Amino acid sequence: MKTILHCDANNFYASVECIGRPDLQGVPVAVCGDPQKRHGIILAKNNIAKKFGVKTAETINSAMNKCPNLKLVAPHFEKYVDVSNQIFDIYKEYTDKVESFGIDEGWLDVTPSVKLFGEGAKIADELRRRVKKEIGLTISVGVSFTKIFAKLGSDMKKPDATTVISRENYRQKIWPLPANEMLMVGRHTYATLLSLGIHTIGDLANADEKLLARKMGINGAKLISYARGEEGEDVREYYNGRVHKSIGHSTTTPKDVTSRDECAAVITALSEMVAARLRKANSKASGISVSLRYNDLTHRSRQCLISPATDSAGRIAEESLALLDTFYREGRDKPLRGLGVSVFDLNEEGDAVQASLFELQKEDEKSSGLARSIDAIRSKYGFDSIKSATLIKNMCVCDDLDGDSDFLPFNKR
CATH class of the missing domain: 1.10.150.20 (5' to 3' exonuclease, C-terminal subdomain)
Structure with a gap:
């Protein structure tokens, strides 16, 4: 049985700002764009501010009305990256299987390590102690036998806690959620x-x-x-090069993206790039992931599974936009400067398809011939030789979307 940890740094951005700042200890703290002028929105807050009802993405004025003693600090993005790397360096001392899930959280497969360091809960407690002592932050750790359960465990107790989801207790702890x-x-x-x-x-x-x-x-x-807690995905080694069995594109937009229409245009373009690479590899995907990077360099991402597997740009874009709508709020979220679309759970094109999904599969196959013709034209004359109306309408955010292939939600170092 595997032993997997999910480690999540508590209130990461606000906590990093408090490092080496005695004046910020024991007081409500919020990170915002312009503390001096006191206009803009709250980017992050600590637990004390949270108790006053301060929320991420609300205006500074609103937060100050709730908490007049709120300490406002400016973000320091390079410091966040540096501290994140310090934390992950500690993780890597216990296993080489470390999968980043953003700047402030990740999975560790410590199955082979228990012989050296003790059981999973002991390793989790040691990681919490070391991160607190050596870096000055707290983390919450979920310990379980699958990635899914470990992630749920780390969310259960915060801050600075270890939660064990075992084969003996998962029905009581996980199933009611x-x-x-x-x-x-x-x-x-x-x-x-x-x-x-x-x-x-x-x-x-x-x-x-x-x-x-x-x-x-x-x-x-x-x-x-x-x-049911049955064997799931392995912890993937994001530090050791490309993540296999996934294809993705991400891009930094030439200007802040502030509307869903602009997001949709970028996602449509990225979906077409991803779909073209799927077809080139004669593969189809059963999983889709959307990643957003805000103008303060924070990240969010969501994933979902689909059936049947697809190589259709339209289907990938449709599912990606549905994911987007679960966590992006036009007019309320921070401006975006980067978006990514990735597909995973790849399989060969000839794999069997469920009979109940035959009609949807036929629709994909019907569009596949046209898509491959477009691929051929773009291969010869460039991606911009054929554009959808959505892309033309939003040229200001869709020009030169070369981006990066096989993107990760957060690139370490």
Whole structure:
């Protein structure tokens, strides 16, 4: 049985700002764009500020009304990257299998390490102690036998806590949680589950496999497996080069993106690039991930599973936009300077398709011939030789979207 940790740095940005600042100890602190002029929004806050009701993305004036003694500090992005690397360097002393999940959290597979350092909970406690002593931050750690359960565990107790999700207690601790708290359950998937009377992770674990297979294909079986705590994905080594079995593109936009229409244009372009590479590799994908990078360099990302697997740009864009709508709020979120679309769970084009999904598969195949013709034209004359109306309408954010291939949510060093 595997031993997997999920480590999450508590209130990372605000906590980093408090390092070496005695004047910020024990007081409510918020990171914002312009502390002197006191206009703009709250980018991050510490636990004390949170107790006063201060929220990320609210205006500084609103936060000050709730908490008049709130200490405002400017962000220092290079420092965040440096501290993050220091934390991950500590993690790497215990295992070479460290998977970054953003600047402030990640998974560690310590299965081989327990012989050297003790059981998972002991390693987790030692990591918490070391990060606190050597860096001055607290982390919460989930210890479990799958990545999904470890992530849920780290969310249960904050700050500075270790939560063990074992084979003996996961039914009591995990199964009562809403199904959409589980990774890979996006808005559309959750809506489908609710329509089937599946509200909690426990409901999902005990769901009718044949019914879910008819509704969701092979991904229905995967979700049931995750909810039951059966063997899941391995911890991927983001430090050792490319993440295999995934294809992605990300880009930095030439200007701040502040509307959903602009987001949709960029995501459409990235989806077309990803789909073209899928077709070139004769592969289709069953998983989609969308990553956002804000103008303060913070990141957020969401993932979901789809059925049947696809290489269609339209399908990838549609699912990516559905993911976007679960966590991007036009007019309320910080401006964006980077977006990414990635696909994973790749399989060969000839793999079998669930009969119940035949109609959707036929639609993908119908568009595939046209897509390959477009690929050929773009290969000869360049990506810009054929553009959709969406891209033309939003040229200001879609010009020169070469971006980076096989993007990661956060590139370490």
